[in-house]
Amino acid sequence: MSPPRLTSHINFIRGVRLAGEPHTWDIQITYPADSTQGKVTSVTPHEPSTKDDFECPLALPALTHPHIHLDKAFIHSTPEYAPFLPTTGTFQEALSSTTKAKQQFSHSDIIRRGEWLLAESVTSGVTAMRAFVEVDHTVQLICLEAAVDLKNLWRDSCDIQIVCFAQDPIFSSEYGEQNMEFLETALRKYSQVDVIGTTPYVESSPEAAKQNIEWAIDRALGLKKHVDFHLDYNLDSNKDALVWHVLHTLKQRSWTTHSTDKRVMLGHCTRLTLFTENEWARLATEIHENKLPLSFVGLPTSDIYMASPPRTSGDCKSPQDRPRGTLQVLEMIRKYSLDAVIGVNNVGNSFTPWGLPDPLSLACLGVGIYQAGSQADAELLYECVSTRARAAIGLSSSHSDLCVKQGCQPDLLLVHDRDDTGCGLSRPRTNVAEVVWTPPGKLNRDVVSGGRLKFSPFAGADSDSLYQI
Ligand SMILES: [Zn+2]
Incomplete structure (x- = not known):
């Protein structure tokens, strides 16, 4: 090490x-x-x-990763995972091949890949990160145990905030119940967990997705931890956005900036790019009027790789019409005064086979994606991977400018x-x-x-x- x-x-x-x-x-x-x-x-x-x-x-x-997967980093750089390299590049393939790769995860392997991620991140200028590690029936607690070891070992150079993360369903599917048991054990056993993270969209029904959201909010509130959802990761206008249920539940539980210093983060949220002007205005108003401590994190390297609208065999779009979607974080900040940042998410795995764990390369990509060419745009992009990212994950009470x-x-x-x-x-x-x-x-x-x-x-x-x- x-x-x-x-x-x-x-x-x-x-x-x-x-x-x-x-x-x-x-x-x-x-x-x-x-x-x-x-x-x-x-x-x-x-x-x-x-x-x-x-x-x-x-x-x-310094720079901050507001959202990065520690345990799934650089699977593609490890020869033993060669059978799980992508062939079609679809989201379903990424889910199923990563599930298979996870069966081979070991403590030493996670430490090795995790240290590659940490070394490249710290050398890029990262001194704080929110690191997701999965807990479920496949990996049980080994990713979390490795993350705790890495948090201790690297504490002088990087503040690692650990997310106990359910990538898999916890209210549906054959393994939902077992996954939930492992989550509860992890939360009981490891005080080093700072954040509860779940993925409501992998549940098999909207009802189960809503239960997932309510459980995570209640557990996080009860245990005084942050909560972080992978949410609304689609570009399908026929699917209702779950963000409204998150807002509803936070209001119902009175999770406000006054009641706690813990924060709520929503990641991906590509479905929101299909919102009308009225829906955006309503979203911003609900967040502001209810003083919800809520941030959004756009994950552009993953989003533009994975989030495309559903195609059906009967649709008559031209074959190369392949729209992509990722949150317009600069517009969200400027037009709606929302708190929004950008994160690397995945590196070297089937969810995102490309890109570096360097937040500056992500900010650079933002110039192109958001058509953000002015100096002020570039400064705001830097804030999104630095001071704003740090505040969004709750490591500072507010964000400063870059001076x-x-x-x-x-x-x-x-x-x-x-x-x-x-x-x-x-x-x-x-x-x-x-x-x-x-x-x-x-x-x-x-x-x-x-x-x-x-x-x-x-x-x-x-x-x-x-x-x-
Ligand atoms: Zn993620």
Whole structure:
């Protein structure tokens, strides 16, 4: 096992650029004796102050995975799972082949694939994540046990929030009852579980899906945990959206921003892209008027791969008319003042065989998917994989903008312009938008977690003057 090595606590980071600021700055971090958490206690002009010195690194808030599957990562990179590689690429195939692959999961195998995910994520700049691990009759508690071990091992570099997750039915199917028993055992046995997650749409009927929603909300409320649903993952206007039942149940149980600091997350929700203007307005009004602590997470790499409208043999659409759907998170934030973020979801498995566990590559994809070309769009996309994602999963009480300031947590991503071409050239990224439009390679990312710098094989000679430890 190999969590990254970190330096001792950094006291000063000197001469960095900040988002939206023209000059260079010194960041002071202090560590109160009564707390394990450091804080940024001052940000002051660097002397001598240099304007637009793009050789100085750009210091930004670190990245966050608001939704990622730890136990199913990189199945495709593991030779023993070769029989389960996709052949048709359908959702049904992904469900059935992953169920078969899960029969072979072992503790050591989950640790190995999980560490690949953690290593690539942390090196990308991720210092916090909401990690889903499945609990059901097939894997029983082995994914959860591995996640608890990884949470402990990697705690200095990444805050891993564990979701005890029912990917399978719990109120229908042959194994529903057994799956539920394993969930209850997991919740009783592991205090490290932070979130209860379920998948209402895999239940065999709308009634069972509603029972699934009510059970998860009641258990989460009772146990003081967050709740997280994979919801409305279709583009079928003939299917009723279950989001209304989630809202109804939250209102009925009085789960509001005033009653608890625990939050509710809804993932995928591609069906909502078929909503009318009136339905969106009603959704936003219900959430705001009832003060529901509710966030949405769009999962674009999975959504555009999997979520397509149903085709029937009789339909007369042109053969290449294949619409895709994923939540328009930027519009949800700006037009409806909803809380929305984006997440990687799956990497290296049949649900999403493509993509990296790098939130910046996801933000970059967002520029294309949302046709979001302005600098302000890029900054909002960065927030969606950083400060907004952190707040949405309940790790901070509110989200800040991207300029590091007094009071910030010392979790930072420093973007450098080291030569990564071998040609003696480097192209500085002068602002946040350029970091999103053309994400820097890992060679140009320094990661500070809890005020400690992750040792990097790429660190330059500038590190000694930059970080005062
Ligand atoms: Zn998911």
